[in-house]
Amino acid sequence: MVFSSLIFLFAYLPLTLLIYYAVPRAWRNAVLFAVSLLFYGWGEPVYILLMVLSITTAYLFGFVIDKYRESDPKRAKYAMIASLAVNLLFLLFFKYYNFFARNLSLLPFLEIPVIDGLELPIGISFYTFQIMSYTIDLYRRDCRVQKNYVAFSTYVALFPQLIAGPIVRYRDVDAQLTERRETLDHFAVGVQRFSVGLAKKVLIGDMLAAGHAYYQNLAEFQSTTLGAWMTVILYTLHLYYDFSGYSDMAIGLGKMFGFQFPENFNYPYISKSITEFWRRWHISLSTWFREYVYIPLGGNRKGQVRTYLNLAVVWLLTGFWHGANWNFVLWGLYFCVILILEKAFLLRFLEKIPSVFRHVYAMLLVVIGFLIFSFSDAAAGWSCFLAMFGVGTSGLTSATVSYQLLRLLPLILFSCIGATPLPKKLWEKLCEKHSAASVLIPLACVGILILCMAYLVDSTFSPFAYTQF
Amino acid sequence: MRSKLNLATVSLFLAVLLGFSVAFVLLPDNSFSEQENRGLRTFPAFSLEKLADGRFGEEINEYFADQFPLRDALVGIKGSVEIGLGKGENDGILLGENGQLAKRLFDVRREDGSVTSVELDAFDPAHIRNGAAGINRVSASLSVPFTALLTGRTLDVAESAFAYPSETSDALFEAFYNALDPSVDAVDTLPMFRERYESGEYVYYKTDHHWTTLGAYYAYVELMRSWGMEDQVLPMEAFKRETASDSFYGTAWSAGGMKFVAPDTMEFWMRGNEDDFTVTADGKVLDGFYSTKYLALKDKYSAFLDGTHDVVTVEKRAEESRPTLLLLKDSFANAMAPFLAQHFDLVLLNLSSVRSDFTDVTRYAEEYNADRVLLLYTIENAVTADKLTRLR
Numbered sequence: 001m002v003f004s005s006l007i008f009l010f011a012y013l014p015l016t017l018l019i020y021y022a023v024p025r026a027w028r029n030a031v032l033f034a035v036s037l038l039f040y041g042w043g044e045p046v047y048i049l050l051m052v053l054s055i056t057t058a059y060l061f062g063f064v065i066d067k068y069r070e071s072d073p074k075r076a077k078y079a080m081i082a083s084l085a086v087n088l089l090f091l092l093f094f095k096y097y098n099f100f101a102r103n104l105s106l107l108p109f110l111e112i113p114v115i116d117g118l119e120l121p122i123g124i125s126f127y128t129f130q131i132m133s134y135t136i137d138l139y140r141r142d143c144r145v146q147k148n149y150v151a152f153s154t155y156v157a158l159f160p161q162l163i164a165g166p167i168v169r170y171r172d173v174d175a176q177l178t179e180r181r182e183t184l185d186h187f188a189v190g191v192q193r194f195s196v197g198l199a200k201k202v203l204i205g206d207m208l209a210a211g212h213a214y215y216q217n218l219a220e221f222q223s224t225t226l227g228a229w230m231t232v233i234l235y236t237l238h239l240y241y242d243f244s245g246y247s248d249m250a251i252g253l254g255k256m257f258g259f260q261f262p263e264n265f266n267y268p269y270i271s272k273s274i275t276e277f278w279r280r281w282h283i284s285l286s287t288w289f290r291e292y293v294y295i296p297l298g299g300n301r302k303g304q305v306r307t308y309l310n311l312a313v314v315w316l317l318t319g320f321w322h323g324a325n326w327n328f329v330l331w332g333l334y335f336c337v338i339l340i341l342e343k344a345f346l347l348r349f350l351e352k353i354p355s356v357f358r359h360v361y362a363m364l365l366v367v368i369g370f371l372i373f374s375f376s377d378a379a380a381g382w383s384c385f386l387a388m389f390g391v392g393t394s395g396l397t398s399a400t401v402s403y404q405l406l407r408l409l410p411l412i413l414f415s416c417i418g419a420t421p422l423p424k425k426l427w428e429k430l431c432e433k434h435s436a437a438s439v440l441i442p443l444a445c446v447g448i449l450i451l452c453m454a455y456l457v458d459s460t461f462s463p464f465a466y467t468q469f
Numbered sequence: 470m471r472s473k474l475n476l477a478t479v480s481l482f483l484a485v486l487l488g489f490s491v492a493f494v495l496l497p498d499n500s501f502s503e504q505e506n507r508g509l510r511t512f513p514a515f516s517l518e519k520l521a522d523g524r525f526g527e528e529i530n531e532y533f534a535d536q537f538p539l540r541d542a543l544v545g546i547k548g549s550v551e552i553g554l555g556k557g558e559n560d561g562i563l564l565g566e567n568g569q570l571a572k573r574l575f576d577v578r579r580e581d582g583s584v585t586s587v588e589l590d591a592f593d594p595a596h597i598r599n600g601a602a603g604i605n606r607v608s609a610s611l612s613v614p615f616t617a618l619l620t621g622r623t624l625d626v627a628e629s630a631f632a633y634p635s636e637t638s639d640a641l642f643e644a645f646y647n648a649l650d651p652s653v654d655a656v657d658t659l660p661m662f663r664e665r666y667e668s669g670e671y672v673y674y675k676t677d678h679h680w681t682t683l684g685a686y687y688a689y690v691e692l693m694r695s696w697g698m699e700d701q702v703l704p705m706e707a708f709k710r711e712t713a714s715d716s717f718y719g720t721a722w723s724a725g726g727m728k729f730v731a732p733d734t735m736e737f738w739m740r741g742n743e744d745d746f747t748v749t750a751d752g753k754v755l756d757g758f759y760s761t762k763y764l765a766l767k768d769k770y771s772a773f774l775d776g777t778h779d780v781v782t783v784e785k786r787a788e789e790s791r792p793t794l795l796l797l798k799d800s801f802a803n804a805m806a807p808f809l810a811q812h813f814d815l816v817l818l819n820l821s822s823v824r825s826d827f828t829d830v831t832r833y834a835e836e837y838n839a840d841r842v843l844l845l846y847t848i849e850n851a852v853t854a855d856k857l858t859r860l861r
Contacts, residue, residue, distance in 0.1 A: 188475030399634030
C-alpha cells in the first residue's frame with residue numbers, strides 16, 4: 001500500500017488510528033505489527049513470510065549474541081555473522097540473483113538459469129538494513145537485547161518507514177519501542193508533517209513526474225537540446241519531491257504513533273559541493289553506510305590510499321543497493337570519483353570561488369548523476385546526455401517542447417523555491433510578526449488533504465519512485 | 470493558544486478522514502459514471518489467487534477511487550485548480566478560446582506494433598507511411614472508384630483556438646499525404662475546416678472530438694465535388710435544422726475535468742424524406758438515422774446511426790436501384806451518413822471494430838457489390854491503431 005492512495009488515507013489510516021488509540025497501551029505494538037503486515041501484504045502477500053522469517057532470524061540470533069558478547073566475543077561474532085548472512089542472503093537472492101545470473105551467463109563457459117517471475121519484495125532493501133543495524137548494534141553493545149518479539153517486529157515492520165525509509169537504526173528507537181508517550185502536540189506536529197509530505201508528493205512530485213515521463217518519451221520522436229535538459233531537470237526535481245515527501249509522511253505518521261524518526265533530507269539542492277550534497281540527501285542511508293561499512297573498514301584513519309579504497313567500497317555498495325542494474329553501479333562510482341576528487345583538492349579550490357559557481361557546479365553534477373540514475377537503458381541515457389549538449393538532436397527546441405516548458409515553468413520555479421529553506425523562513429517570519437498567522441495551520445492541513453484527495457481521485461494511482469529499491 | 474491550535478489541527482484532520490470514510494461506506498455504489506461515460510468499478514470479487522498476486526489490492530484501489538464520495542466534484546476541483554495555475558490544460562485536454570476543448574495526448578503506435586507507455590502529441594512517421602501504403606494498396610487493387618478522407622482531430626482543426634503549436638498536426642498530415650500514391654483520390658478537408666473554424670463557424674464540437682452536423686455537411690460537399698457530382702449537392706436550405714440537444718457534454722469534457730465549460734448544441738438536419746429510408750444495424754432495423762433515446766443520456770453523439778455497430782446498411786425504399794457506396798469508417802461517418810444516403814445506398818463497415826476485421830476491403834467491395842468505396846477515418850486512429858497498415 002502507498003500513503004498517497006485513497007484507500008490508505010480513508011480506510012487504512014483512520015481504522016489504524018482508531019484501533020491503536022482504543023486498545024490498552026500494552027497492546028499497541030501488537031496492533032502496529034498486525035496493521036503493518038496488512039500494509040505490507042496489500043500488494044504481495046507472499047513476501048510477508050520472507051519478512052517474518054528475516055525478523056525471526058535476527059530476533060533469535062539476538063539472544064545468542066547477547067549471551068556471548070561479554071563472555072565469548074568470538075562466539076558472539078559468529079552469531080552476528082550468521083544472522084547477517086541469512087538476512088543478506090535473502091536480499092542478495094531476491095534482489096540480485098537474476099542480475100548475476102544474466103551477467104555471468106555472458107561468460108562463454110557459464111550458463112546460469114534466470115528465474116522467471118522472481119520479483120523484488122517491496123522494501124526488502126530498507127528493512128534488511130534495519131534488521132542488520134539491530135544485529136550489529138547489539139554485537140557492539142550499543143543496545144540491549146530485545147526480548148519482546150512483538151516489539152522487535154514492530155521496529156522492523158512499522159508501516160510508516162517499512163517500504164522506503166528513513167532507515168531507522170535500532171538504537172535510535174530502542175527506548176521508544178516500549179516506553180513512548182503519544183501526546184496531542186506530537187500528533188498535531190505529525191499531522192502537519194504528513195500534510196506537507198502529501199502535498200509534496202501528490203501536488204508537486206506527481207506533476208513533475210508526468211512532465212518528466214512526457215519529455216523522456218517524446219525524445220524518441222523529437223529529440224531536442226531543451227527537451228533533454230527538461231528530462232533530467234524534471235527528474236531531479238521529481239525525485240526530491242517524491243522521496244522527501246515520502247520521508248515527511250513517514251516521519252509525520254511516526255509522530256502520530258509517538259515515534260521520533262531521524263530526518264532523511266536537509267535541502268539537498270542548496271548544496272555547494274557533492275560532499276555537502278551527500279550530507280543532505282537520503283541522510284539515513286549515508287549514515288547507515290558510514291556507521292556499518294565505512295568506519296568498520298577503517299574510515300579515514302588508515303592513510304590516504306585506504307581512505308579512497310574505503311570510499312570506493314561504500315559507493316559501489318551504495319550504487320548497487322539502489323538496484324540490480326549497471327547504471328546504479330555506474331552512478332555509485334560516479335559519485336565516488338567526485339567525492340575523492342573533492343577530498344583530494346576540489347573542495348579547497350571551491351572554497352575560493354563565488355558561491356553561485358559552487359551551486360552551479362554541485363547541481364550540474366547532481367543532475368548528471370540523476371541522469372545516470374534514471375536510465376536503466378544505457379544507450380537511451382547516453383543519447384539523452386549527448387542531446388543535452390546538442391549532439392544528435394533536431395535542434396535546440398521545437399514549438400511543442402517550448403509549449404510544454406512554458407506550461408510547466410510555474411511548477412518548476414515553484415518547486416525550485418520549495419526545495420530551499422526560503423518558504424519555511426518566510427513562514428516563521430510571518431508567525432513572529434503576526435502570531436495570529438498560526439491559525440492558518442489547521443486550515444492549511446485540511447486544505448491540503450482535500451486538494452490531494454481531488455488529485456488522487458483524478459489520477460487513481462500514484463506509486464512512489466523509491467519503493468522499487 | 471498553541472494547544473488549542475494543535476487540538477484544531479488534529480480534530481479537523483481526523484474529521485475529514487473519518488467523514489469521508491464513513492460517507493464512503495454509507496453511500497451506495499454506482500456502476501456507471503454518466504459524466505465520464507464509462508463503467509465504474511464495483512466491489513471486486515474475492516479470490517485467493519487474486520489476493521496472492523496482488524490483483525485484489527489493485528482492484529480495491531480502483532474501487533475506492535471510482536466510488537469515492539463526491540468523485541465528480543473532486544475531479545472538477547482538480548481540473549479548475551490546474552487551469553487556475555495557468556497550465557492551460559488538464560489530463561491531456563487543452564482548454565482554448567470560447568471553451569473549446571481538445572485532446573492533445575494520444576497513444577502512439579510504433580512501426581514494430583508497440584505502443585508508447587505515455588500518451589504523447591507525436592507520431593511514428595514509419596507507422597504513418599505504412600498506413601498510407603495500406604491505402605495505396607487498396608486503391609490500386611479495387612476495380613471501382615476509391616476515395617480516402619482522413620478527418621482531422623479537434624487539435625488539428627481548431628488550432629487557432631489554442632496557444633498550442635500546430636507543428637505536429639502539420640507534420641502529421643504532411644507525412645501522410647507525402648506517402649500517398651499520387652494516383653489515390655484523397656480529399657484533404659483540413660485547410661477548409663481550419664479556415665471555417667477560424668472564421669467562427671461551428672464545424673467541430675467544443676466538448677467532443679467529433680465534427681458537428683454542419684462540419685459533416687461541409688465534408689459531404691467536398692466529397693461530392695471530388696466525385697464530379699457537384700450539381701447534385703443538396704444546398705443547406707434543403708434541410709430543416711432541428712436542435713436535438715443543447716446540453717451535449719462530449720468526450721473531451723468527460724476526460725478533461727473542466728466542469729465549468731459550457732455544453733455543445735447538437736443538430737439533426739431533416740430533409741423531410743427521412744421515413745423513406747431503412748437503416749439496419751448488425752441485422753436489426755433501426756428507427757431511421759437517429760436513435761433519440763441517446764439524447765437523454767450523456768453519450769448523445771451515439772444518436773447518429775445508433776452509435777457503434779459493425780455493419781450498418783441504409784437503403785431507400787420504393788426506389789429504383791441506386792449506386793452502392795461502401796464506407797470503411799469510424800464514428801465520424803455516422804453524422805455524415807444521412808447526407809450521403811440521399812444519393813447512395815450505403816454499407817458502413819466499422820473499421821475500428823474490436824469484434825470484426827474489415828481490413829480486406831477488396832473482398833467486401835465485391836461482397837456488397839459496391840459501386841464506389843470511401844475510406845472515412847480519423848487521423849487519430851491512423852496514429853494509434855494499425856488498421857490502415859493492414860488494409861488490402
